[in-house]
Amino acid sequence: MAEPDAARMAQVAQYQLGDAVLVRGEGVRSWDSTGREYLDCVSGTFNLLLGHGHPEVMAAVREQSEELVFASSSFRTGPTDRVMRDLVEISPANLTRVNLRSSGGSTANEGAIKIARHHTGRRDVIVPFRGHVGQTMATSAFNGSSRMRAPFPAYAAGVLHVPDAYCFRCFYRQTPDTCGMLCVERIEDFITYASSGSVACVLIEPISGMGGNIVPPPGYFEALRALCDEHGIVLIFDEIQTAFGRTGEMFAADLFGVQPHMMTVAKGLTGSGLPLAAILTEERMADWDRSLHGFTNGGHALGAAAAVKTLEIVRRPGFLENVRAVGAILVERLRAMRKEYPMLGDVRGPGLMLGVELVEPDGGKAPERAAALQRALYARGVLTRVSEHGAGNVIELRPPLILTPADARLIADRFGEAVESIDSPDSR
């Protein structure tokens, strides 16, 4: 029988499909059925931390598949034991417990919220504007974007959205050197006047990924942690995009030098796209009946085998230094383009978690330009994403952490050609 074509598949899939059929991936590259090559600057869905088909990770998965593919979490297995031990070893010292019973980021975040509510006996969840914490019913309601909530009007009670630390477009019209961290200070008012009076946790991506690669200024997380401690609120870092070297440090918590009370990880954990997620908690939150949160594919032995090898690779001497060095090559080249192309309003790191904010001549947000630039990059075989699920004005670049300096320069070259192709005198 003939393979289904794009027109047929458009009638079958319940959502919009692209035309290309991917058939192979290796490292930072993938290929479609016509032989076209892509530079995967979004690491799949930001989950192929070590690129497509990392040979060592694939060997670990193959080996594990010959022994045991899956076991219910009422049993221990070699790889699940090891990955839990390793996660405790590498995470901030106060995080001593691991819950491995989720396979995705949304359900890990829901688990973290349940643990925080169970532990504090309180209700509300604070999420910053533009925060993206998942796609289940509850996490959709918690996301800090009304566009993502609008189609599901009966959303969960107990969420409080607060202005984020988006210094490039500060909600309070301040600058980081003089603001006195108003975006943290004012959360007091939200707690007092806008919450239910019962706040359990703050759930925050240390760098807002989907929201536009928003990097809070120095001091932000110290102030946020102090505010949480003062109010007995559990501070949860959603490190689903930022963990395991993405920022050039093992965790964004290390980058900012602040210990959260809880942390969720998923995406990059298996290095290879296999599903596995974890919730890390402080010792005081270990009082928990496991039946309260767990999913069929949680603690998957194949995912755990991939994760053990991934963590081993990321911990090797020089690995994180390389992420920082290669990221710096890309950032410097992109920043240098800003002189020639004023539409590139801001280029943000760190490591290989990069965002390029597109602006109008008056400095306003330029989502159409971001979309045009993404199309121009795609035409040159460079895969990127646009923030806020395509509606934003920031091009997101998160290539696999094995990126070489040569490929970083190639990406920068193609980026330059793509910007040139959409530039015109009236865009300045």
Ligand SMILES: Cc1ncc(COP(=O)(O)O)c(C=O)c1O
């Ligand atoms: C920061 C962050 N948190 C949570 C999620 C949800 O993860 P998942 O799609 O695995 O449920 C995502 C997914 O994009 C994410 O980027």
